[in-house]
Amino acid sequence: MSATEFGIIRRYFTRQRSRREEVLIGIGDDAAVLRVPVGHDLVVCMDTLVAGVHFPAATPPAAIGHKALAVNLSDLAAMGAEPLAATLALTLPENDPEWLEEFSRGLLTLADHYDLQLIGGDTTRGPLTVTLQAHGLVPPGQALRRQGARSGDRIYVTGTLGDAGLALCLQEAAAPWLRQRLEYPEPRIEAGMRLRKNASAAIDISDGLLADLGHLLEADCLGATLSLESLPRSDAFLSALQGLDAGKQDLHHELPLTSGDDYELCFTVPPDRCSAVARELAGLPCGCTVVGEVTRQPGIRCLRKDGSAYQPATSGYRHFG
Ligand code: ADP
Ligand code: MG
Numbered sequence: 001m002s003a004t005e006f007g008i009i010r011r012y013f014t015r016q017r018s019r020r021e022e023v024l025i026g027i028g029d030d031a032a033v034l035r036v037p038v039g040h041d042l043v044v045c046m047d048t049l050v051a052g053v054h055f056p057a058a059t060p061p062a063a064i065g066h067k068a069l070a071v072n073l074s075d076l077a078a079m080g081a082e083p084l085a086a087t088l089a090l091t092l093p094e095n096d097p098e099w100l101e102e103f104s105r106g107l108l109t110l111a112d113h114y115d116l117q118l119i120g121g122d123t124t125r126g127p128l129t130v131t132l133q134a135h136g137l138v139p140p141g142q143a144l145r146r147q148g149a150r151s152g153d154r155i156y157v158t159g160t161l162g163d164a165g166l167a168l169c170l171q172e173a174a175a176p177w178l179r180q181r182l183e184y185p186e187p188r189i190e191a192g193m194r195l196r197k198n199a200s201a202a203i204d205i206s207d208g209l210l211a212d213l214g215h216l217l218e219a220d221c222l223g224a225t226l227s228l229e230s231l232p233r234s235d236a237f238l239s240a241l242q243g244l245d246a247g248k249q250d251l252h253h254e255l256p257l258t259s260g261d262d263y264e265l266c267f268t269v270p271p272d273r274c275s276a277v278a279r280e281l282a283g284l285p286c287g288c289t290v291v292g293e294v295t296r297q298p299g300i301r302c303l304r305k306d307g308s309a310y311q312p313a314t315s316g317y318r319h320f321g
Contacts, residue, residue, distance in 0.1 A: 004095060005123050008095060008100060008123060009027065009121075009123060011100075012100045012101065012103075012104035013027060013088070013104055013108075013118055013121070014026075014027050014028075015104075015108070016108050016111060016112060016117060016118060017112045018111060018112050018115045018116060018117050019117060020084060020085060020115065020116075020117045022034050022035050022036065022037060022084060022085070023085060023117050023119055025119075026117060026118075026119045026120065027118065027119060027120050027121075031120065032085070032087070032119035032120040034084070034085060034119070034135070036137070037137065039139065039140060040137040040138065040139065040140065041137070041138050041139070041140055041141070041142075041143060042084075042135060042136075042137065043076060043079050043081040043135070043136040043137065043138055043143055044133065044134070044135055044136075045072055045075040045076060045079075045133070045134055046072070046131065046132065046133040046134075047068070047071045047072050047075065047131070047132060048129060048130065048131040049064065049067065049068050049071070049129070049130045049131075050127075050128075050129050051127065051128035051129065055067065057128070059183065060102065060106075060183065061098075061099045061100075061102035061103040061106065062102040062103065062105055062106030063106060063183035063184060064103055064106065064130060065102070065103040065104060065105065065106030065107030065108075065110075065130075066106040066107065066109070066110050066183070066184050067106075067183065067184070067185060068088075068107060068130040068131075068132050069086065069107050069110050069111060069116075069132055069134070070110060070184070070185045070186070070187050070263060071132075071185070071187075071206065071263065072086065072132045072133070072134035073110070073114065073116075073134060073187035073189055074185065074187040074188065074204040074206065074263040074265075075134070075204060076134055076136040076187070076189065076192070077187050077188045077189045077191065077192035077193075077204060077265060078144065078192060078202050078203050078204035078265055079136070079138065079143045079144050079145075079192065079202075080138055080142060080143055080144040080192045080193055080195055080196040080199075080202070081136030081137060081138045081143065081192070081193075082136055082137050082138070082189070082193055083114040083115070083116040083134065083135075083136050083189060084116060084117070084135045084136050084137050085116060085117045085118070085119045085134075085135045086111065086116055086117075086118055086119070086132055086133060086134045086135065087118070087119060087120045087121045087132070087133045088107070088118060088120075088121035088122075088130070088131070088132055088133075089121055089122045089123075089124075089129075089130075089131040089132075089133075090121060090122070090123050090124070090129075090130055090131075091123075091124045091125070091126040091127065091128065091129040091130075092123070092124075092125060092126075092128060093125070093126065093127060093128055094125075114187075114189060116134070138196065139196070142196045142197070144192065144195060144196060144199055144201070144202040144267070145201055145202070145219075146201055146202070146203050146215055146216045146219045147201060147219035147220060148200045148201040148219075148220070148268075149200050149201040149216060149217065149219075149220055149222055149268040149294050150200060150220075150222075150268075150270065150294065151222060151294050151295055151296040152270070152271060152293065152294060153200050153201075153268040153269055153270050153271070153293070153294040154268065154269050154271060154274055154290050154292075154293055154294075155213065155224055155226070155266065155267075155268055155290065155291050155292040155293060155294060156265075156266070156267050156268070156269060156277070156288045156289065156290055156291065157205065157209065157231075157232065157264050157265065157266050157267075157288065157289055157291055158188045158191050158264045158265045158281075158284075158286045158287070158288045159188070159232065159262070159264040159286040159287070159288075160232045160233055160234040160237065160256075160262075160264075161205070161209055161231055161232060161233065161255070161256035161257075161259075161262055161264065162231075162233060162237055162251075162255030162256035162257075162259055162262070163177075163178050163181035163182070163234050163236065163237050163262065164178075164181050164182040164185065164259065164260070164261035164262050164263075165208075165255040165258075165259020165260065165261065165262070166178055166237055166240055166241070166251070166255055166259070167179050167181060167182035168182060168259070168261070169251070169255075170240065174240070175236050175239075175240060177234075177236045178234075178236050178237070178240060181234075181262070182261060185261065185262070185263035186263070186286070187263060188204075188263070188264060188265045188286055190284055191265055191281055191284055191286060191288065192265060194280040194281055194284075195265075195267055195277065195280070195281075197276075198269060198273040198276045198277045198280065199267040199268060199269055199273075199277070200267075200268045200269060200270055200273075201216050201219070201220075201267065201268045202216075202265055202266070202267035202268075203215055203216045203265070203266050203267075204263060204264070204265055204266070205260075205262050205263065205264045205265070205266050206260055206261065206262075206263060207260045208257060208258040208259055208260050209226075209231075209256065209257050209258070209266060209291075210257050210258055210300055210302075210312065211258070211260075212266055213226075213266050213300065214300060216266065216268070217294065217298070217300070221298060222294050222295065222296065222298065223294070223295045223296070223297045223298040223299045223300060223301070224292050224293065224294050224295055224300045224301070225292050225293055225295055225300075225301045225302075225303055226257075226291055226292035226300060226301070226302045226303065227291060227292055227303055227305075228253050228302055228303060228304050228305070228310055229304070229305045230289060230290065230291050230292075231253070231256040231257070231289075231291055232256075232287075232289040232291075233252075233256060237255075250313065253302070253310060253312065254312050254313065257302065257312050258312050264286070268294055274290075
């Protein structure tokens with residue numbers, strides 16, 4: 001590594017507030033050293049964002065930094081883990097101080113918010129690509145899984161669905177709050193941690209509710225019915241759709257079901273655990289909503305208020321089973 005590269009790392013990536021006692025050696029050596037506290041399992045995940053694929057090249061750099069970490073924290077949340085540390089592999093087309101200043105600010109602000117320490121990484125030259133690996137902790141055996149749902153379990157989601165997808169559709173015309181949902185997703189860490197004891201299965205919604213709930217159900221060869229009217233939609237989502245012409249009104253159902261990038265959690269709860277979940281999650285700003293029920297019959301059936309079936313038009317969604 002050249003002097004400039006090490007300068008970049010020192011300048012932009014070591015200025016963090018959060019210092020975790022579990023980190024014995026952080027940035028600066030050949031590798032980081034962590035001491036996993038006795039009585040915890042270590043949860044590890046990784047996600048890559050490629051410019052032009054996962055975000056438009058013109059995305060504000062602070063949003064890229066935030067999102068690169070947020071998508072990983074969302075995976076930790078879906079496992080019920082508490083964030084601990086992360087490593088960052090950064091491929092940059094050029095040494096652009098302004099870009100790095102903003103990128104690292106977006107990333108480290110979110111890291112500090114969750115008391116997560118950046119403990120190392122790799123810096124290379126090439127087309128803009130950001131890979132993050134996150135590490136989290138759970139009490140032994142308590143990690144939430146995709147597997148574990150049972151027929152009759154209630155299906156929940158946190159927050160609201162379709163906001164990021166609508167922001168992507170509307171581009172510059174998207175209201176600031178919707179744009180914020182797309183560029184600065186808030187990982188549902190606190191919700192995930194509170195679900196450890198009561199959820200039977202969990203997944204985060206990165207590719208749309210139907211696709212991700214599909215993965216959860218597939219793990220146990222199950223299916224589901226979803227109630228369209230119960231899908232949680234934000235006020236910003238509803239008022240933005242009011243402004244669109246009649247031909248676009250299908251987006252009302254379609255986006256919450258099929259659009260990605262919401263980074264909410266989808267989880268299942270046995271009926272006798274629902275009141276405990278309501279208690280545990282009460283007071284979290286994101287809230288949670290029951291949207292359906294797990295069935296023995298495979299496939300996901302979306303039902304309108306009158307009981308008739310709704311089939312989303314989007315080709316991106318593949319039925320399973
Ligand atoms: P090596 O050559 O031994 O692989 P490097 O010279 O690439 O190590 O990195 C020096 C130190 O800087 C290491 O501790 C590494 O983890 C850290 N580092 C490199 N790139 C980044 C980055 N983008 N973010 C955080 N830490 C980084
Ligand atoms: Mg080395």
